[in-house]
Amino acid sequence: VTAERGKMGQPSDDEDVGRRDFFDLVHGFVTASREGELTESEIADFEQLLADNPEARRLYAEYLEATLALPSVLVDGGASGTSSPQPASSAPPQSLR
Amino acid sequence: MEESGGTAADRPDPDAEFLALLTRHESALAACVHALIPVWQDAEDVLQETRVTLWRKFADFQRGSDFVAWGRTVARYIARTHLRRTGSARRVLRDDVAQDLLDRMARPAAEDDRRQKALADCTEKLGGAERELLRRFYSEGTKITQIAADLGRSLHGTYMALSRIRRALMECIELRLRQEETA
Secondary structure (H helix, E strand, O other), rough: HHHHHHHOOOOOOOOOOOHHHHHHHHHHHHHHHHHOOHHHHHHHHHHHHHHHOOOHHHHHHHHHHHHHHHHHHHOOOHHHHHHOOOOOOOOOOOOOO | OOOOOOEEEEEEHHHHHHHHHHHHHHHHHHHHHHHHHOOOHHHHHOOOOOOOOHHHHHOOOOOOOOOOHHHHHHHHHHHHHHHHHHHHHHOOOOHHHHHHHHHOOOOOOOHHHHHHHHHHHHHHOOHHHHHHHHHHHHHHHHHHHHHHHOOOHHHHHHHHHEEEHHHHHHHHHHHHHHHHHHO
């Protein structure tokens, strides 16, 4: 996966890093993080990208929110996030058992 | 934002109320933690510790206040102690960057609901194979290499398919939200 994300979205010195590139960088970073492949150097580079670019921060925040919401959306169509608090299930979440 | 009046200790079934609040705000709380900590597994460890701490301290939660904001405060404290304990303090975003991300995520509940609805509607428009790819990667947590092997596809093709789907989702959500704003 590291090699795959290396094929896309890496800005060059003479390339204007546009919105499309930000998406590729954000997607590549989060995907590598999920796969456990990030290095501290990559984190530092990404942090600098975020520090320098408000658009990258906006995209990263929205990408993270969508990524974390996807599991519930894929299960129930997002019902848990679009209505009033639901009655608790009969058993607590696995993480709290 | 949630309800009004009294502390959690006054309620008849605080465990049920806590679970309802956690279920409703789980993904927002998780996004806040992941905004602080970019390494996925570190963030998941902190998120788990945050859930348990919120549960134990739920009697202190002021009814009517913002559950996610409370969770975010607890998560920041746990993140600092967790990362110090595990010696991975450098694997956390610097404060000004993390704060900007958290500020962007701190929207009114109605706006969060609107975005969640747009995500759900856009996901519904995907084909079955696309939804299955998302489910295996984001819900099951299956590695891309394994998904590629199971599908008999190349790693590159599977990675690119995932990237295309996520980009299409992002563009669909942004279009939906723009259309709603101009309607």
